[in-house]
Amino acid sequence: xxxxxxxxxxxxxxxxxxxxxxxxxxxxxxxxxxxxxxxxxxxxxxxxxxxxxxxxxxxxxxxxxxxxxxxxxxxxxxxxxxxxxxxxxxxxxx
Numbered sequence: 079x080x081x082x083x084x085x086x087x088x089x090x091x092x093x094x095x096x097x098x099x100x101x102x103x104x105x106x107x108x109x110x111x112x113x114x115x116x117x118x119x120x121x122x123x124x125x126x127x128x129x130x131x132x133x134x135x136x137x138x139x140x141x142x143x144x145x146x147x148x149x150x151x152x153x154x155x156x157x158x159x160x161x162x163x164x165x166x167x168x169x170x171x172x
Contacts, residue, residue: 085153086115096129096147098137106132108140110147122150 080087096108108129117123127147131140 084119088115090114094127095132105134105137107135107138108132108145114151117151117153119153119155122152124148124150 079085090113091111092114094110094112095106096110098105098107109132110127110129112125112127116125125148127149128142129140129145129147130142
């Protein structure tokens, strides 16, 4: 975390995989790589993420220029993280 902005200091690239329902075989059809650190604190930041066809997908065509998910990322402070220097977490650790 950046101590001045209280925001992530670097990118956190994550991969989201979109799969068919298990009753339809559970096949991966598309994937998205996106930056989990690209958020706003206490309000949703809407991101449009374009899907890329998975290598395992031989069933459904994915137009990568027109197929997307809109998601909202919102940063929140975990209870007990700030303001209690040296306090022990109720979730274990210190």
